[in-house]
Amino acid sequence: MRCSIATRLTLPVAIIGLLVLVCVIVPRGTEAAGRRFSGDRNELGSYFAIDVEDGALSTPELITKYGYPVEQHESTAADGYIISLTRIPPRRAPRSPGRLPMLLVHGLLGSSADFLIIGPNNSLAYLLADRDYDVWLADMRGNRYSKRHTRLQSNDPDYWDFSWHEMGYYDLPAAIDYILRRTGARQLDYIGHSQGTTVFFVMAASRPEYNERIGHMYALSPAVCLRRVRSPPVRWLLQHVYTLQELFEAFGVQQFLPHSELQYAMTRILCPMNDPNNVCMQVVSMTVGPNPKMTDMMAMQVLTGHDPAGASVKQMLHFAQLQRSGQFRQFDYGRRNNTERYSHWKPPAYNLSAVSAPVTIFYARNDWLIDPREAERFAKLLPVPPSMHLVEDAQFNHLDFAMAKNARSMVYERILSDLEARERAGVR
Numbered sequence: 001m002r003c004s005i006a007t008r009l010t011l012p013v014a015i016i017g018l019l020v021l022v023c024v025i026v027p028r029g030t031e032a033a034g035r036r037f038s039g040d041r042n043e044l045g046s047y048f049a050i051d052v053e054d055g056a057l058s059t060p061e062l063i064t065k066y067g068y069p070v071e072q073h074e075s076t077a078a079d080g081y082i083i084s085l086t087r088i089p090p091r092r093a094p095r096s097p098g099r100l101p102m103l104l105v106h107g108l109l110g111s112s113a114d115f116l117i118i119g120p121n122n123s124l125a126y127l128l129a130d131r132d133y134d135v136w137l138a139d140m141r142g143n144r145y146s147k148r149h150t151r152l153q154s155n156d157p158d159y160w161d162f163s164w165h166e167m168g169y170y171d172l173p174a175a176i177d178y179i180l181r182r183t184g185a186r187q188l189d190y191i192g193h194s195q196g197t198t199v200f201f202v203m204a205a206s207r208p209e210y211n212e213r214i215g216h217m218y219a220l221s222p223a224v225c226l227r228r229v230r231s232p233p234v235r236w237l238l239q240h241v242y243t244l245q246e247l248f249e250a251f252g253v254q255q256f257l258p259h260s261e262l263q264y265a266m267t268r269i270l271c272p273m274n275d276p277n278n279v280c281m282q283v284v285s286m287t288v289g290p291n292p293k294m295t296d297m298m299a300m301q302v303l304t305g306h307d308p309a310g311a312s313v314k315q316m317l318h319f320a321q322l323q324r325s326g327q328f329r330q331f332d333y334g335r336r337n338n339t340e341r342y343s344h345w346k347p348p349a350y351n352l353s354a355v356s357a358p359v360t361i362f363y364a365r366n367d368w369l370i371d372p373r374e375a376e377r378f379a380k381l382l383p384v385p386p387s388m389h390l391v392e393d394a395q396f397n398h399l400d401f402a403m404a405k406n407a408r409s410m411v412y413e414r415i416l417s418d419l420e421a422r423e424r425a426g427v428r
């Protein structure tokens with residue numbers, strides 16, 4: 001049975017579900033009580049140069065609003081999905097001719113806007129553009145910006161038959177080929193957050209020829225080893241994954257938290273900016289790890305206008321399988337169907353020994369999704385030992401990589417100086 005009403009209802013249902021979850025499991029007035037610092041906010045109440053309107057703007061609208069040039073591109077994956085690429089072209093010719101284009105890839109339920117949310121002089125995309133990098137923001141299949149296909153409509157059930165495997169196997173190679181062709185560069189540098197790293201390692205392991213097209217890969221909170229998930233709502237979802245899977249199948253629901261034009265209006269009512277204990281803050285901090293001191297209420301509000309930006313149910317299930325099995329491998333269809341598909345009862349594992357691109361990993365102690373020990377465990381699986389960078393702020397969480405008040409000083413400035421150092425040394 002497939003009913004389209006159910007698809008349209010998923011967002012409200014999921015929000016109500018999360019609200020119930022929060023009321024049940026989150027003790028009130030815990031660490032989420034925000035401490036206030038005087039002098040760190042502008043007249044709109046934000047640490048950043050952003051405003052409430054930003055939550056209602058699209059990626060290109062945001063870039064334009066803040067005075068940067070923007071171009072829209074698309075690349076077509078080998079299986080027909082059309083991937084949206086947003087470019088902030090450099091204003092001046094780069095000082096060094098060997099400089100590589102930068103590809104930034106968002107996390108689960110996120111979008112290209114995640115690299116823009118905390119505004120100019122803070123968000124990574126703007127910091128790179130200010131230094132004349134050629135910045136490309138990709139949107140993986142199924143999110144609000146990448147819902148087109150050469151053959152299928154996004155309301156067609158077949159459209160949603162993908163997980164992060166296809167993003168790594170098809171979307172990224174298509175995006176990389178497009179950018180290299182367009183810019184004439186031989187390689188690019190890659191920055192991924194969370195699922196943006198998962199898809200990278202899928203690609204680097206299953207299409208090893210693409211390693212040569214990567215100058216350097218920066219993995220912010222790499223999502224490959226997930227055994228020790230600390231987040232209570234995520235643990236709850238993982239515990240009930242089979243029940244949820246049956247429910248989704250029974251109702252023909254294939255999209256998980258699709259982006260809705262209504263969501264910003266709803267969260268602006270549900271989550272007033274002057275309440276550091278509002279339900280968005282609670283849900284988000286219980287999911288990613290609480291860090292009230294470095295969470296900007298305006299940025300949080302803007303975030304709820306952009307994310308969730310949509311994912312497939314299969315993508316969520318694949319993460320649940322990764323978490324449960326501890327095996328980085330293709331989607332598990334069950335013994336019988338695996339044999340049909342893969343000619344083996346077990347899904348094929350991704351061959352991490354084939355990952356030859358140089359990698360730097362940034363990870364954080366208070367990351368409730370990617371435990372620091374898991375990031376360290378993952379590093380040992382790579383054949384070339386990555387540079388490891390544990391963020392100094394002990395309260396830094398999973399989402400802080402995109403929007404903490406100290407994201408710039410803790411993470412982005414390291415990336416910028418690393419890029420510069422490698423450029424000077426000519427390590428390309």
Ligand SMILES: *[C@@H]1O[C@H](CO)[C@@H](O)[C@H](O)[C@H]1NC(C)=O
Nearest residue numbers: 049120121122405408409413
């Ligand atoms: C940008 O941020 C840096 C570091 O926080 C600061 O020193 C600088 O004054 C800021 N520039 C602008 C234009 O706001």
Ligand SMILES: *[C@@H]1O[C@H](CO)[C@@H](O)[C@H](O)[C@H]1NC(C)=O
Nearest residue numbers: 332333334335336337338340
């Ligand atoms: C396995 O294959 C059967 C027959 O094609 C199908 O009905 C079933 O849904 C599949 N199971 C999974 C988990 O994909």
Ligand SMILES: *[C@@H]1O[C@H](CO)[C@@H](O)[C@H](O)[C@H]1NC(C)=O
Nearest residue numbers: 208350351352353354355383
């Ligand atoms: C994994 O990749 C390595 C390095 O490319 C290769 O030597 C090895 O044969 C691969 N293993 C499998 C099982 O494909």
